[in-house]
Amino acid sequence: MRIDVLTLFPDMFDGVFGSSILGKAREKGIVSLRTVNFRDYANNKHNTVDDYPFGGGGGMVLKPEPIFAAVEELTAGEDARPRVVLMCPQGEPFTQRKAEELSKESHLVFVCGHYEGYDERIREHLITDEISIGDYVLTGGELPAMVVIDSVVRLLPGVLGNEQSAVTDSFSTGLLEYPHYTRPATFRDWTVPDVLLSGHHEKIASWRREQSLLRTLERRPELLETADLTPKEREWLERRRACEEG
Ligand SMILES: C[S@@+](CC[C@H](N)C(=O)[O-])C[C@H]1O[C@@H](n2cnc3c(N)ncnc32)[C@H](O)[C@@H]1O
Numbered sequence: 001m002r003i004d005v006l007t008l009f010p011d012m013f014d015g016v017f018g019s020s021i022l023g024k025a026r027e028k029g030i031v032s033l034r035t036v037n038f039r040d041y042a043n044n045k046h047n048t049v050d051d052y053p054f055g056g057g058g059g060m061v062l063k064p065e066p067i068f069a070a071v072e073e074l075t076a077g078e079d080a081r082p083r084v085v086l087m088c089p090q091g092e093p094f095t096q097r098k099a100e101e102l103s104k105e106s107h108l109v110f111v112c113g114h115y116e117g118y119d120e121r122i123r124e125h126l127i128t129d130e131i132s133i134g135d136y137v138l139t140g141g142e143l144p145a146m147v148v149i150d151s152v153v154r155l156l157p158g159v160l161g162n163e164q165s166a167v168t169d170s171f172s173t174g175l176l177e178y179p180h181y182t183r184p185a186t187f188r189d190w191t192v193p194d195v196l197l198s199g200h201h202e203k204i205a206s207w208r209r210e211q212s213l214l215r216t217l218e219r220r221p222e223l224l225e226t227a228d229l230t231p232k233e234r235e236w237l238e239r240r241r242a243c244e245e246g
Pocket residue numbers: 086087088089090111112113114115116117118131132133134135136137138139140141142144
């Protein structure tokens with residue numbers, strides 16, 4: 001996969017793109033991660049990328065020309081138009097489903113906004129997706145782009161080793177993940193559930209599924225509405241719910 005990030009602050013990505021899973025994915029050649037400073041595409045002698053908003057008001061607005069020029073150069077000659085993702089607090093809330101969807105693409109371009117925002121024509125005529133990482137406002141799109149890129153790249157085949165798997169991660173199954181324990185089996189009188197020490201794979205799998213269901217019921221009950229559950233599991237959850245309420 002190829003990922004290009006348009007930003008005015010490329011240095012912000014150095015540590016994140018070179019460390020942990022992203023660094024390894026890059027070393028293995030699974031992903032190419034590149035930052036492009038769209039100030040280099042400014043079409044004026046002072047390299048200005050922002051201007052005052054028409055109609056007045058506070059804050060500066062990112063101009064369309066440098067961002068269009070950068071995206072058009074990065075995507076020139078490609079048969080299919082790549083996804084061009086704008087980081088934006090007004091965008092679609094980011095989810096694991098969206099990460100899965102983006103991980104199927106061969107080329108992604110991320111556009112990081114700054115200041116008050118960007119000229120609306122960028123949204124109307126250049127962007128294919130707008131993503132928000134939550135209902136709060138950050139200074140720029142760099143941190144949100146890092147969040148999205150990390151969650152997409154860890155889903156690419158060959159990125160996660162055996163020691164870590166995305167398959168059972170929270171949200172991948174539609175549920176929250178079950179609790180984990182490791183050695184020692186007893187720590188300060190607190191013991192690990194017996195079943196996990198039993199070596200009985202079927203019992204362990206069924207305990208984990210039950211814990212996943214319970215945890216989701218307690219913390220994110222709305223996820224259960226769309227989760228892939230058996231009729232037996234739905235009945236069991238209903239009984240649990242009734243017990244808790246009654
Ligand atoms: C200060 S914000 C602009 C907010 C804008 N005035 C508004 O109210 O919608 C500057 C840039 O940071 C990025 N940004 C801020 N919060 C974000 C969020 N929750 N998700 C994604 N991007 C965000 C966007 O790229 C945005 O253009």
